[in-house]
Amino acid sequence: MNRNESLYHLDQTPEWDLVVIGGGASGLGIAVDAANRGLKTLLLEKNDFAKGTSSRSTKLVHGGVRYLQNGDISLVIEALRERGIMRKNAPHLVRDLSFVIPSYEWWSSPFYGLGLKVYDMMAGKLGLGPSTLLDKDETLSHIPNVNKEGLKGGVIYHDGQFDDARMAISLALTATKEGATLLNYVEVIGFTKENDLINGVDFIDRLNEQKKSISAKVIVNATGVFSDEIVRMDQKNAKPLIRPSQGVHLVLEKKFLDGPHAIMVPHTSDGRVLFAVPWNGSVVVGTTDTPIDSSLEEPIALEQEIDFILENAGAYMTKKPKRSDVKSVFAGLRPLAASNNKKESTKEVSRHHKITVSTSGLISVLGGKWTTYRKIAEDAVNTVQLVGGFSEKKCNTETLAIHGYDPTTNWSEPLHCYGTEREKIKALDAAGNTSLSKKFHLTKNQIHWAVKEEMAVCLEDVLARRSRGLFIDAYETEKIAPKVAEIMASFIEKDSNWVEHQLKIFKPVLKNYQL
Numbered sequence: 001m002n003r004n005e006s007l008y009h010l011d012q013t014p015e016w017d018l019v020v021i022g023g024g025a026s027g028l029g030i031a032v033d034a035a036n037r038g039l040k041t042l043l044l045e046k047n048d049f050a051k052g053t054s055s056r057s058t059k060l061v062h063g064g065v066r067y068l069q070n071g072d073i074s075l076v077i078e079a080l081r082e083r084g085i086m087r088k089n090a091p092h093l094v095r096d097l098s099f100v101i102p103s104y105e106w107w108s109s110p111f112y113g114l115g116l117k118v119y120d121m122m123a124g125k126l127g128l129g130p131s132t133l134l135d136k137d138e139t140l141s142h143i144p145n146v147n148k149e150g151l152k153g154g155v156i157y158h159d160g161q162f163d164d165a166r167m168a169i170s171l172a173l174t175a176t177k178e179g180a181t182l183l184n185y186v187e188v189i190g191f192t193k194e195n196d197l198i199n200g201v202d203f204i205d206r207l208n209e210q211k212k213s214i215s216a217k218v219i220v221n222a223t224g225v226f227s228d229e230i231v232r233m234d235q236k237n238a239k240p241l242i243r244p245s246q247g248v249h250l251v252l253e254k255k256f257l258d259g260p261h262a263i264m265v266p267h268t269s270d271g272r273v274l275f276a277v278p279w280n281g282s283v284v285v286g287t288t289d290t291p292i293d294s295s296l297e298e299p300i301a302l303e304q305e306i307d308f309i310l311e312n313a314g315a316y317m318t319k320k321p322k323r324s325d326v327k328s329v330f331a332g333l334r335p336l337a338a339s340n341n342k343k344e345s346t347k348e349v350s351r352h353h354k355i356t357v358s359t360s361g362l363i364s365v366l367g368g369k370w371t372t373y374r375k376i377a378e379d380a381v382n383t384v385q386l387v388g389g390f391s392e393k394k395c396n397t398e399t400l401a402i403h404g405y406d407p408t409t410n411w412s413e414p415l416h417c418y419g420t421e422r423e424k425i426k427a428l429d430a431a432g433n434t435s436l437s438k439k440f441h442l443t444k445n446q447i448h449w450a451v452k453e454e455m456a457v458c459l460e461d462v463l464a465r466r467s468r469g470l471f472i473d474a475y476e477t478e479k480i481a482p483k484v485a486e487i488m489a490s491f492i493e494k495d496s497n498w499v500e501h502q503l504k505i506f507k508p509v510l511k512n513y514q515l
């Protein structure tokens with residue numbers, strides 16, 4: 001991935017078969033699939049890849065036990081199948097994680113145990129392991145820091161876990177390998193039309209503020225919660241297609257969970273589920289489901305969401321987390337496909353994806369889950385073939401390895417998520433392999449790799465998405481940010497003004513991750 005090379009392709013290509021707007025899970029998945037089926041594909045992302053919702057998930061590759069409770073069987077079956085495919089194609093990025101549901105009532109273990117047997121059955125051959133009932137002692141040996149008062153036992157089940165932003169970057173690399181052209185920091189600002197049919201996009205390169213237009217046979221809007229803005233560039237008075245809902249996570253130190261297993265609370269005070277998940281040496285706790293009216297690029301966690309998580313998580317932990325224990329807080333916006341039932345709460349809105357085609361030919365991809373990104377992309381590219389009149393080619397992504405594919409992954413190796421690339425990173429400079437932080441792993445070589453091979457442009461790209469410091473410990477990130485900016489500057493030949501500017505624009509983002 002090289003931004004200058006992408007800009008060169010842009011100038012050399014008179015017409016694209018497909019332009020994808022948005023570089024989150026959906027857009028990147030579509031770019032992989034479309035390029036693999038032979039379409040001349042360009043993806044434009046207005047910020048960095050996965051800057052939106054796709055870096056702010058609970059990090060689960062899951063069927064969704066909660067959707068089973070809601071009776072959304074077809075979604076669970078689809079997501080369980082996709083979970084298995086994702087694990088098979090990206091064994092360096094998706095791992096098996098066991099979840100324990102602690103029981104405090106006599107009926108809850110058999111009740112959830114039965115539901116989880118159904119969940120196991122639905123996963124079929126792609127299952128990650130059978131769920132089992134645990135007695136009180138077994139529950140405590142799995143999750144030693146769970147609240148012991150009134151504990152009766154528990155149930156253990158299996159789902160997948162991943163690093164969402166790393167998966168996004170790996171998809172971007174896969175798409176590039178398949179022949180797609182990708183650009184970050186390019187914002188689509190309008191469409192060109194002929195006879196009322198869309199035939200191109202106008203965009204602005206945010207790094208030099210230059211405007212350009214390009215021609216395309218088909219355009220896909222994969223902009224998540226910003227989808228309605230794009231739809232209105234096509235049809236001014238279009239009805240909203242998206243209902244955004246905010247979800248917040250708090251990141252705590254490992255000691256609050258102390259063990260390799262996650263906790264799943266099946267019924268919080270607002271009737272949702274809550275997870276406490278070990279991730280990158282910390283614990284991610286969340287989430288909430290708060291309907292919101294306006295979509296911000298950097299969503300802000302509400303006080304009541306923070307209190308809700310601390311209170312509900314605290315009820316299940318021996319050591320109750322306080323505000324001062326929170327190392328990072330992040331909020332994400334679910335791009336839920338709006339239903340006709342306006343009274344439905346956002347937690348009841350289906351997580352199924354929808355694909356729409358406007359009268360001028362704009363394809364919009366709405367809703368969905370990270371877990372189902374591949375199926376969303378398959379459905380979207382099938383629609384692209386129809387709308388563009390391209391010859392129908394079969395989707396191959398069910399068996400397409402994701403960049404870095406490594407079935408022998410050692411999860412305790414800090415660079416495991418780079419898969420087969422990790423040795424190349426370590427070999428860049430023998431002296432560049434020491435971590436700049438004790439709280440998370442980030443080396444000079446990783447920074448070098450991020451700017452050289454992964455299109456990292458800004459300081460935030462390195463600290464938030466090429467590595468995950470901002471999400472793991474925003475206070476520690478603040479400490480190492482000047483050093484990281486200087487190292488970046490040395491690799492891209494920028495001066496101290498650039499370093500100063502990067503620190504200045506990163507500061508408000510950083511503050512949003514600190515309580």
Ligand SMILES: Cc1cc2nc3c(=O)[nH]c(=O)nc-3n(C[C@H](O)[C@H](O)[C@H](O)COP(=O)(O)OP(=O)(O)OC[C@H]3O[C@@H](n4cnc5c(N)ncnc54)[C@H](O)[C@@H]3O)c2cc1C
Binds near residue numbers: 189224245248
């Ligand atoms: C709190 C929370 C927890 C979740 N947890 C999970 C989970 O554990 N597992 C799971 O499977 N799913 C989970 N999800 C769902 C999952 O994260 C989302 O479904 C998925 O990330 C959405 O991806 P997307 O590509 O549609 O949107 P996004 O990731 O938001 O991507 C859209 C992109 O479009 C870009 N864009 C917008 N306007 C323009 C423009 N004009 N020009 C160019 N680019 C533009 C944006 O910058 C953005 O990067 C969670 C969601 C939330 C909110």
